[in-house]
Amino acid sequence: MRPAWPLWPSRGYPQQIRPVGQTSLRRLRSSLVRPAQFDHSRPTEAVPTETIRISQEEQKNHRAIACSHDLYALHTSSPGSPLFQPSGTHILQKLQAFLRAQYPSYGFQEVLTPTIYKKSLWEISGHWDNYKDDMFAVTGRGAQGGHDPEREIGENEEYGLKPMNCPGHCLLFKSQKRSYKDLPLRYADFSPLHRNELSGALSGLTRLRRFHQDDGHIFCRPSQVKNEISQTLDFVRMVYRTFDMGDYKLRLGTRPEQYIGSVDDWDRAEARLKAALQESGQHFDINQGDGAFYGPKIDIILTDANGKDHQTATIQLDFQLPKRFELAYDVPEPEQERTSESKLPGTANVQSETPVLIHRAIFGSLERFLALLIESDAGKWPFWVNPHQLVILTVGKDADVRQRAEEMAKQLASPDARAGPQTLKAHNFMVDCDNTDQSLAKKIFNARRRGYSFYAVVGRRNLEQPHGMQTLDISIGVHPSQQDVQQAIEAFVTSRVPPSGSLFDAKSTGTNLTIRQCQELLKDLESRFL
Numbered sequence: 097m098r099p100a101w102p103l104w105p106s107r108g109y110p111q112q113i114r115p116v117g118q119t120s121l122r123r124l125r126s127s128l129v130r131p132a133q134f135d136h137s138r139p140t141e142a143v144p145t146e147t148i149r150i151s152q153e154e155q156k157n158h159r160a161i162a163c164s165h166d167l168y169a170l171h172t173s174s175p176g177s178p179l180f181q182p183s184g185t186h187i188l189q190k191l192q193a194f195l196r197a198q199y200p201s202y203g204f205q206e207v208l209t210p211t212i213y214k215k216s217l218w219e220i221s222g223h224w225d226n227y228k229d230d231m232f233a234v235t236g237r238g239a240q241g242g243h244d245p246e247r248e249i250g251e252n253e254e255y256g257l258k259p260m261n262c263p264g265h266c267l268l269f270k271s272q273k274r275s276y277k278d279l280p281l282r283y284a285d286f287s288p289l290h291r292n293e294l295s296g297a298l299s300g301l302t303r304l305r306r307f308h309q310d311d312g313h314i315f316c317r318p319s320q321v322k323n324e325i326s327q328t329l330d331f332v333r334m335v336y337r338t339f340d341m342g343d344y345k346l347r348l349g350t351r352p353e354q355y356i357g358s359v360d361d362w363d364r365a366e367a368r369l370k371a372a373l374q375e376s377g378q379h380f381d382i383n384q385g386d387g388a389f390y391g392p393k394i395d396i397i398l399t400d401a402n403g404k405d406h407q408t409a410t411i412q413l414d415f416q417l418p419k420r421f422e423l424a425y426d427v428p429e430p431e432q433e434r435t436s437e438s439k440l441p442g443t444a445n446v447q448s449e450t451p452v453l454i455h456r457a458i459f460g461s462l463e464r465f466l467a468l469l470i471e472s473d474a475g476k477w478p479f480w481v482n483p484h485q486l487v488i489l490t491v492g493k494d495a496d497v498r499q500r501a502e503e504m505a506k507q508l509a510s511p512d513a514r515a516g517p518q519t520l521k522a523h524n525f526m527v528d529c530d531n532t533d534q535s536l537a538k539k540i541f542n543a544r545r546r547g548y549s550f551y552a553v554v555g556r557r558n559l560e561q562p563h564g565m566q567t568l569d570i571s572i573g574v575h576p577s578q579q580d581v582q583q584a585i586e587a588f589v590t591s592r593v594p595p596s597g598s599l600f601d602a603k604s605t606g607t608n609l610t611i612r613q614c615q616e617l618l619k620d621l622e623s624r625f626l
Contacts, residue, residue: 156401158470159300165475165483165547168301176298176305178463183483186526187469188308190481191462192286195310195335202331204284204312209264211287215254220420221263222356224256226389230291232257257290261311262414262455266421269315269451274425279451280316280324286462287311301467302406308462314454315423321452325372325394325411328456332396332409335458341472345397345405346378349386356390357416365413366392390416393455401471408465412455424448475547479581479621483526484548486618488568489539490531491555498531501554504568504611505529511615525618549581549621552614567608570617584624588617 162168167184170177180188199206212234218224223231234255258264265283274281290306297303314324336344348369351362369392373380380394387393396409417423427449459465469481479485486508490501505527507513512522528548530539536553543551552568559566570585589607609617 158467161470161475186483204282206284212255218256259291261285265313276427282314284312301463310459312456315451329376346380347383347395349383349393352385361415390414408460414453418450418453479549485526487528487543487548487551489553
């Protein structure tokens with residue numbers, strides 16, 4: 097029998113929990129040699145964070161980088177379901193905020209839908225027959241012991257945690273009477289999804305049981321399918337260029353062995369996706385039999401730092417779910433509507449027609465996209481995503497210097513702060529303060545290792561000026577590779593700060609700014625990088 101793993105009650109940690117940011121380097125490196133044996137759920141020996149180093153080999157593994165940046169933790173009580181630390185949560189929220197900012201341009205409206213539905217709904221959608229093994233079944237009250245006449249019909253059913261959002265979005269579409277003038281109707285949803293993956297398949301953030309997906313569904317007329325798919329491909333291209341994720345592959349998945357609907361519907365859907373890909377001018381491969389059970393799909397594939405392919409974005413064309421949910425919209429000329437020949441219908445007899453459903457995700461699983469982003473950037477985040485944007489380092493041990501540094505950190509973290517409620521558009525930044533007794537050289541070393549975009553130094557001489565004119569010595573020497581941040585700071589300083597000997601030069605990457613100037617700098621950096 098395998099011996100029990102040690103617990104750490106004496107170290108002040110909950111039993112059997114292992115913070116990702118405090119991992120034994122020896123055990124971490126052995127896991128990289130044998131990736132299949134890497135198990136986040138097992139507790140490991142705690143080591144002070146500052147003793148961890150990231151080697152060249154470890155920089156290719158998002159789990160190792162997450163350790164040094166303290167992004168998330170996993171626990172045996174919920175395998176495959178990460179507990180995100182504040183830093184990891186910040187990045188995920190930034191990814192969501194980025195997409196939310198794009199949604200108005202692409203016509204999407206965000207919705208919220210339930211996490212759990214009755215078995216009868218999953219039977220309508222086809223998931224219970226075709227996807228049940230990958231779902232979590234839940235027993236509700238009264239689900240055992242037969243039907244109770246005093247309860248609502250169907251209350252005794254089993255329930256299932258949703259593995260995807262499409263059934264809920266179909267219910268939203270059906271909740272109102274729809275006209276052809278309402279289409280296309282585009283819903284977006286960040287609700288958490290649950291899929292009962294095999295325990296041996298779980299891997300870091302790339303394969304989970306609970307995850308968030310930027311799920312979107314487009315209900316449209318047949319004549320609108322081509323434009324919607326083309327627009328979605330453009331959406332994907334814009335996002336992946338923004339994050340500089342490199343080249344990605346396109347794969348067309350066709351009818352699998354287990355499917356719903358007619359072969360004619362499938363052939364028609366596959367032909368439309370193939371035509372959209374050909375018109376995009378992008379190279380694509382055909383992956384026979386890899387479609388979803390309800391329709392063919394276009395998968396966007398990214399390759400990680402170790403050469404392994406991961407499916408992220410997806411575009412799926414579905415004629416089946418709208419029929420199974422009996423979705424309809426009113427249209428004057430249904431015959432032309434079905435043949436995709438209609439332009440603007442006339443005023444003939446109004447009849448009902450079934451919409452076409454396009455499933456789409458741009459990031460796909462946010463957690464998986466985050467894993468690939470971690471490896472792509474090697475922990476050197478773009479400024480607007482970075483959970484460590486600025487750190488203030490104190491010089492000396494004077495109590496008043498430390499107190500003033502903490503005050504400065506608060507002022508910079510919330511430059512628009514005011515008494516009472518804050519505005520929805522108020523700026524907020526990730527600003528820390530290191531006022532420990534360590535030497536300045538050690539603090540700078542830690543700032544570099546933690547991945548701060550830049551740092552500021554405050555000492556006794558900075559406090560000798562009047563309160564409103566007190567300055568910080570700004571340095572951007574944290575990551576030499578972050579030339580964009582350095583260039584942005586140089587441009588800011590050149591345009592707003594009078595020339596002086598402290599301006600950037602060949603031997604220095606620092607300058608001297610007041611609190612107000614530093615607040616303006618942070619806002620300027622955010623506007624330059626989204």
